[in-house]
Amino acid sequence: MxxxxxxxxxxxxxxxxxxxxxxxxxxxxxxxxxxxxxxxxxxxxxxxxxxxxxxxxxxxxxxxxxxxxxxxxxxxxxxxxxxxxxxxxxxxxxxxxxxxxxxxxxxxxxxxxxxxxxxxxxxxxxxxxxxxxxTLIDASIFREWVLNVGRRDAKTRIAHMLCEFAARCESAGLGSASAFELPMTQEQIADATGLTSVHVNRMLRALEADGAIARDRRHIRIADWQNMRSIADFDPAYLHAA
Amino acid sequence: MxxxxxxxxxxxxxxxxxxxxxxxxxxxxxxxxxxxxxxxxxxxxxxxxxxxxxxxxxxxxxxxxxxxxxxxxxxxxxxxxxxxxxxxxxxxxxxxxxxxxxxxxxxxxxxxxxxxxxxxxxxxxxxxxxxxxxTLIDASIFREWVLNVGRRDAKTRIAHMLCEFAARCESAGLGSASAFELPMTQEQIADATGLTSVHVNRMLRALEADGAIARDRRHIRIADWQNMRSIADFDPAYLHAA
DNA sequence: CGTGACGTTGAGAACACTCAAAAAAAGTGG
DNA sequence: CCACTTTTTTTGAGTGTTCTCAACGTCACG
The missing domain is CATH 2.60.120.10 (Jelly Rolls)
Structure with a gap:
């Protein structure tokens, strides 16, 4: 085949x-x-x-x-x-x-x-x-991850990861950036953000309490994308999507 | 010209x-x-x-x-x-x-x-x-930096950065990996490793106290490279130098 | 209905940070 | 070449974000 x-x-x-x-x-x-x-x-x-x-x-x-x-x-x-x-x-x-x-x-x-x-x-x-x-875009994303893991606090870091995932899903035609399904566990989010799964859990709930995201299981909704961008320090330029 | x-x-x-x-x-x-x-x-x-x-x-x-x-x-x-x-x-x-x-x-x-x-x-x-x-080797180095900043403690992280710099200098023909001059300030090391310059200073002195490195100003000597590799969790494979 | 993976919560500890200040080194201009 | 300034390195004390350990709840699946 x-x-x-x-x-x-x-x-x-x-x-x-x-x-x-x-x-x-x-x-x-x-x-x-x-x-x-x-x-x-x-x-x-x-x-x-x-x-x-x-x-x-x-x-x-x-x-x-x-x-x-x-x-x-x-x-x-x-x-x-x-x-x-x-x-x-x-x-x-x-x-x-x-x-x-x-x-x-x-x-x-x-x-x-x-x-x-x-x-x-x-x-x-x-x-x-x-x-x-x-491969150059991949490298650009790696650079952003170095920044994310090196210089952002836990909440911002996780929010950034969510924004990036949402933006990439949307651009790949997998649905909307403002409502999507996360395929990864909180432990995998932890391994991606350089945190522990316990802290990821707390920060996800904090993002929810802040009203930045709404969650149902692994389903994430981002009601106010501009607000989320600002919380996440997310500027999609590095994805070179255009 | x-x-x-x-x-x-x-x-x-x-x-x-x-x-x-x-x-x-x-x-x-x-x-x-x-x-x-x-x-x-x-x-x-x-x-x-x-x-x-x-x-x-x-x-x-x-x-x-x-x-x-x-x-x-x-x-x-x-x-x-x-x-x-x-x-x-x-x-x-x-x-x-x-x-x-x-x-x-x-x-x-x-x-x-x-x-x-x-x-x-x-x-x-x-x-x-x-x-x-x-550009692919650059990307490989970025990946290693994500790991370095995300999952290694401060001392290991700095040691790793030193090993990488030493290895790259040697392979570029700028001198020996076991004795070299650092061109960057401790603040720049901090910005590269996701730490503060204060903590970088303490960890450099700790590496010195451990006998992993010897320092004179910005001059670094690594007497026992195998030992340093182990302290730094450094495996040069990701540099794809061969 | 049991089993295992995943998510949630609490309490205490630790690594790294912040603020502050001094010492040392490196530039700069007279 | 020396006085001066600026940058860099060093040190101390107290703080806090994140980690560790531990336990319990929940969901999916066989």
Whole structure:
């Protein structure tokens, strides 16, 4: 089964179109890449630190996170991933993985041989640019996370993470930024923000008490987005979405 | 004055050779790029957040840092840069800067028009790969910084920063990793590690008291590198230097 | 209806922060 | 080269945000 046979609007095609001036023909070339599509369960490792990668994993549905471990065993999530995301473009040019990628929900992924992608990037400047641009946007998000974890207090930090997730979901066509479902546990939010799950819990309730968000289970509503932006110190410029 | 006229072994040429299979001819093409070389003082801004960038800045001598500001005014340094580093390759494909770049010492920089670089990357796959690879390594370092700031305690965090800086200096040919000069103030170390300068001072003295490092002003000696690696939780794999 | 994962709450401890001030070093100008 | 200023480093005392440990509640699922 190939990428072009994925049901519904292909999230990868959508993402490519967002990334730049990629022609319809180029998108077709990408979707024609040889791929093995698989359904994987929650918690499944897609990339392992220290392992060489010869295939590129595309997330077609579900959510994933990228994480690293400290010597103490503490885990730091360095990014979350949505349908359409290319999960290891790094390995197009870096031979060994420096982090793990793991699903946080059930997911459907496509495995594409690196060699096939390299061939395509050599042929099409537009595709090469789009993929490079994608890795640059990832890097921009990492920079923002360094700031988030390094210089914001717990409440702001969590609010920022929520804003970013909401904005990215909306821009990926997964629904509205003002009402969405969180796929991650509070412990995963903790690992992403450099806090403990206990403190994440307290701060989520504090955000709720402040009226910044409304919660029902994992469902989040942001009634006043301008207010939330200000509480979260969130300026979406770093997402380079436009 | 062009890049090829820089005195001594050109740090950019050295870096390109480290980045991949770039032929002597390709290196010459890079050095032949039109460039305006300038000496700039300490604290000079090379890139400003929010500004579009049409030129790429190459650091030829001296040191620089990349930083972002939180709404509270707190500053987070997200990376340090050494001679040979390309300071805004991001802007090859992202039109607006999402962070600042500022010198932390006197420096000499070369300004190269983006258009000229784009032309070169379109012509040579090897150069394009080398530059893309450089941005991917930057991203890997950002990921490590998220972990460093998010999940390591203050002493480990500072030790890690020192190890990284030492390793990068050595690999850039600026001297030995076991004895080097720090170009940054303790306040800048604080901004890079998400701490206060007061606490950085205490932790540096603690590292000294532990025998992990020896200091004289900004000069650092690491007698037992294996010990320091272990204290710092430092594994250089993420630098993808090999 | 049991079991395990996830979320919630409380009490006490700790790591890092704030404020403040002095000492040392590095620039600056006469 | 010395007096002066500014920046950087160092030290102390008290505070607070976040952590740790521990327990209990709740929900999903078999």
């Amino acid at each position: 190939g990428l072009e046979e994925v049901e519904g609007m292909n999230p990868l095609a959508r993402k490519l179109q967002r990334l730049g001036r990629v022609s319809e023909e180029d998108v077709q070339h990408v979707l024609a890449l040889p791929a093995i599509v698989k359904a994987v369960p929650t918690g499944h490792y897609l990339v392992r630190e220290g392992r060489p990668a010869t295939e590129c994993c595309v997330l077609l549905s579900g959510f994933a996170c990228r994480h690293k471990l400290a010597a103490t065993g503490a885990r730091q999530i360095v990014s979350f991933h949505l349908p359409g995301d290319l999960l290891d473009l790094q390995h197009l040019l870096l031979s060994v993985a420096d982090h793990n990628v793991q699903t946080i929900t059930e997911a459907v992924v496509a495995w594409v041989p690196m060699a096939a992608i390299r061939k395509l990037t050599a042929q099409s400047q537009a595709i090469s640019d789009a993929l490079w641009r994608d | 062009g890049l090829e006229e820089v005195e001594g072994m050109n740090p950019l040429a050295r870096k390109l050779q480290r980045l991949g299979r770039v032929s002597e001819e390709d290196v010459q093409h890079v050095l032949a790029l039109p460039a305006i070389v300038k000496a700039v003082p300490t604290g000079h801004y090379l890139v400003r957040e929010g500004r579009p960038a049409t030129e790429c800045c190459v650091l030829l001598s001296g040191f620089a840092c990349r930083h972002k500001l939180a709404a509270t005014g707190a500053r987070q340094i997200v990376s340090f840069h050494l001679p040979g580093d390309l300071l805004d390759l991001q802007h090859l494909l992202l039109s607006v800067a999402d962070h600042n770049v500022q010198t932390i010492t006197e420096a000499v920089v070369a300004w190269v028009p983006m258009a000229a670089i784009r032309k070169l990357t379109a012509q040579s796959q090897a150069i394009s790969d080398a530059l893309w690879r450089d």
